[in-house]
Amino acid sequence: MTSRPAPLIPPRLRALLVRVPLLVTAVRFLRRGLLARDRNLTVTLIILTLLVGVLAARVSTEWFSPSLLILITLVGGLQLRLSSLAKLLTAVAVALGYIAFTLGAGGIGVGLMVTIGFTTVLAALMARTRGKLGVQGLRGDAMLLELRDRLKSQGELPPLPKDWGARVVLKQAGGSSFGGDFLVSMRDGDRVDVALVDVSGKGVDAGTRALMLSGTFGGLLGSTDDFLPACNTYLHRQRGDEGFVTAVHVRLDLASGDYTITSAGHPPVVKFDAGTGSWQVASAKGVVLGVVPDLHCEPDSGTLRKGDALLLYTDGLIEQPGRDIDAGLDKLLGEAERLLPSGFRDGARALVNAMASGHNDDCALVLVWRP
16 A cells, blocks of 8 residues: 655644635636636737727727737737637637728728738747747747757857867858857866767757757766766767767877877878978878767877967868868868967967858867967
8 A cells, every 4th residue: 555645734734824815816827827827818909800800990090000900919829828829819800800801802901911921820830839939929929049059158168278279150040140160168177078079960950969969968968077978978878860970089188299190080180290391181080970879989199389279170161062071181281280370279269260251161270379
């Protein structure tokens, strides 16, 4: 026999609270919450719709134009549930029918009817989308803005000592706030971990998956010594074929300048050697994430000395239709030699703009240097 859970409020206290005037009514009102607001707004808009119809038919279509029904329909599409919107649209149809019956065919023009019809379809689509999301009003847009801000803040490198410099440039396809390229990073004492990830696709299409993976990869970063194998294990467990994911991970010791690079199908990291004044391609390589159950990476390591730099980037900078990827890498190194000697911090943005001009793709660049 199972015991019943203890009530949240003791019986004696509950009996006392019930006697408080209007308290039960207030609690019930709060419980109804969104339903109450939706019902009240529906009733208000229906009354307003019918009032516009009567005043337009009986008083004046100049003072009470039937086009006001367009604004009412838009408000309903932005705020009401789909079932409530259907009631409002019925009222709009009744108001239009009454105006047409009273004033004849000339009371409502064809252009106005087409506009109201288009607005009705648009309002229904908005209400249907919000119904799937389970949000009220413009809360869905606010959630997207919050997610964008979180992704943007997560893509910032942690503060580095004065004898180190870093620059991150993210440029999404089509000027979107979301894209398939993202950065996760963390600092623990003198150790800094930076991972640049590229999700297949571009723009908003890849942005939803990037948002999900950024949280997962951010949690794995620093929690395990084998970051990319842990990410691969997670992706390999997921069902369905949602495209590939490439990533590169750099672990840097700020005290000594030692670094280790591991890569999973990502374009190679390049290092600027201040001693020779040239860019060198790192040898780290590995298979794309999520393809094989056990990921084996061939790391590359070295040391950043005064004037040296590491450049991480996504394939959006070097990949273009009809051009070999090696040719894109050669162009990137050539542009880096031309733009970055003027200063790593100022040259990073110019380098992305120079490489991304002429094509529409997500681009990301991370530059870490030791002045």
